[in-house]
Amino acid sequence: MHSPAMHSPADGTTTVTVLRDVRPWGGARSDLHVAGGVITAVVPHDANAPTDGVVVDGGVIDGRGLLALPGLVNAHAHVDKSWWGKPWVSYGGEGGVQGRIAHERAHRDELGIPGVDVTLAVLRESIRTGTTAVRTHVDVDLGVGLRGIEVVREAVAALGGAVTAQVVAFPQDGVLRRPGVLDLLDAAAAAGAEHVGGLDPATIDRDPVGQLDGLFAIAERRGVGIDVHLHDGGDLGAFQIELIIDRTLRAGLQGRVNVAHGFAVGQLAVPRQAELVAAMGEAGITMTTVAPIGAAPLPLHALRDAGVAVGLGTDGIRDLWSPYGTGDLLALTTQLARLSGFRYDEDLVTAARIASADAGRFVGRAVHDLVVGAPADVVLVDAENVPDAVVRAPRRALVVAGGRVVARDGEVLV
Numbered sequence: 001m002h003s004p005a006m007h008s009p010a011d012g013t014t015t016v017t018v019l020r021d022v023r024p025w026g027g028a029r030s031d032l033h034v035a036g037g038v039i040t041a042v043v044p045h046d047a048n049a050p051t052d053g054v055v056v057d058g059g060v061i062d063g064r065g066l067l068a069l070p071g072l073v074n075a076h077a078h079v080d081k082s083w084w085g086k087p088w089v090s091y092g093g094e095g096g097v098q099g100r101i102a103h104e105r106a107h108r109d110e111l112g113i114p115g116v117d118v119t120l121a122v123l124r125e126s127i128r129t130g131t132t133a134v135r136t137h138v139d140v141d142l143g144v145g146l147r148g149i150e151v152v153r154e155a156v157a158a159l160g161g162a163v164t165a166q167v168v169a170f171p172q173d174g175v176l177r178r179p180g181v182l183d184l185l186d187a188a189a190a191a192g193a194e195h196v197g198g199l200d201p202a203t204i205d206r207d208p209v210g211q212l213d214g215l216f217a218i219a220e221r222r223g224v225g226i227d228v229h230l231h232d233g234g235d236l237g238a239f240q241i242e243l244i245i246d247r248t249l250r251a252g253l254q255g256r257v258n259v260a261h262g263f264a265v266g267q268l269a270v271p272r273q274a275e276l277v278a279a280m281g282e283a284g285i286t287m288t289t290v291a292p293i294g295a296a297p298l299p300l301h302a303l304r305d306a307g308v309a310v311g312l313g314t315d316g317i318r319d320l321w322s323p324y325g326t327g328d329l330l331a332l333t334t335q336l337a338r339l340s341g342f343r344y345d346e347d348l349v350t351a352a353r354i355a356s357a358d359a360g361r362f363v364g365r366a367v368h369d370l371v372v373g374a375p376a377d378v379v380l381v382d383a384e385n386v387p388d389a390v391v392r393a394p395r396r397a398l399v400v401a402g403g404r405v406v407a408r409d410g411e412v413l414v
């Protein structure tokens with residue numbers, strides 16, 4: 001029974017066979033059995049099985065009765081553009097979307113962006129705090145072409161499954177206003193990007209129909225999803241969501257199209273909001289939010305009730321857009337809950353589900369939970385229950401990804 005612990009030669013990780021004595025979602029003490037990176041059984045904790053410390057032999061890990069959550073899902077990241085791990089970079093340039101685009105284009109080269117080392121740094125920090133799957137937008141433009149996507153793929157591969165990533169080929173500098181970008185997005189999709197992105201079709205390209213038609217043509221041709229950044233608020237934003245709904249239905253892309261930010265949805269008066277949200281649900285549109293301070297919060301309950309799945313993401317983490325962000329999805333879950341006015345236990349659990357189990361669809365997973373058949377992605381925290389974990393965001397005691405221990409006691413092992 002006691003065979004040598006299975007340490008991967010390349011790093012300090014341990015392959016898990018049993019994660020014993022944990023409380024999934026704050027429930028009864030359980031043992032999670034793992035094989036091939038997948039949860040194969042969830043059984044009541046067997047207190048009589050031998051244990052003598054945190055790591056026992058042969059991949060048996062003692063969870064010490066800690067609360068277990070599924071691996072956290074960052075449904076909206078930009079892991080190609082962070083300067084995490086580098087000396088402080090002071091904020092500069094002009095504000096607003098256009099101002100930040102110009103500032104980034106002027107200074108990214110000197111920071112080595114995009115680059116494998118910077119992407120690895122921010123991914124490692126994310127893993128340390130329990131994120132095991134990411135949907136990342138990656139800049140595709142006339143300057144870097146598809147190099148950013150190659151960089152992100154290389155960094156993710158170097159981490160050996162500690163985090164998985166889906167890529168959105170993201171036209172940060174505009175689509176139609178930069179002739180050639182549409183071809184780059186098409187090439188990215190042909191080369192394996194899971195989604196093509198867009199950006200404020202009205203205010204950046206000043207041609208919402210043109211940008212969206214271009215994106216949908218690629219999605220239909222290449223069989224990829226669409227994930228559009230939409231900062232435009234009020235009626236202008238709502239109008240573009242309506243254009244997206246129309247095209248989604250016509251292209252039969254239900255379940256494949258996401259609106260990121262979508263501030264307009266939170267700003268509309270309730271009757272118009274209800275109408276729009278219902279139409280989004282019927283078209284299988286999803287949304288991602290970064291829980292921004294100062295914007296009208298999305299109506300999370302109305303969206304979920306209408307069948308509009310909502311994912312939570314960090315947006316940029318310490319980059320040329322903003323010095324803020326840590327990549328800690330659980331801390332961001334606290335922020336989402338606060339901004340949404342969540343106080344009841346069931347609402348706080350909903351916030352945790354948005355950041356984990358309910359977000360599998362944003363990272364290409366049919367099931368992402370502490371259940372048989374799910375990837376063995378588990379985060380342990382010392383918390384009484386899920387609401388306690390959400391409001392306090394305690395240190396991640398253990399992070400398991402793909403059946404390997406990838407972080408322990410605040411230290412990343414990959």
Ligand SMILES: [Zn+2]
Nearest residue numbers: 137229315316
């Ligand atoms: Zn973004």
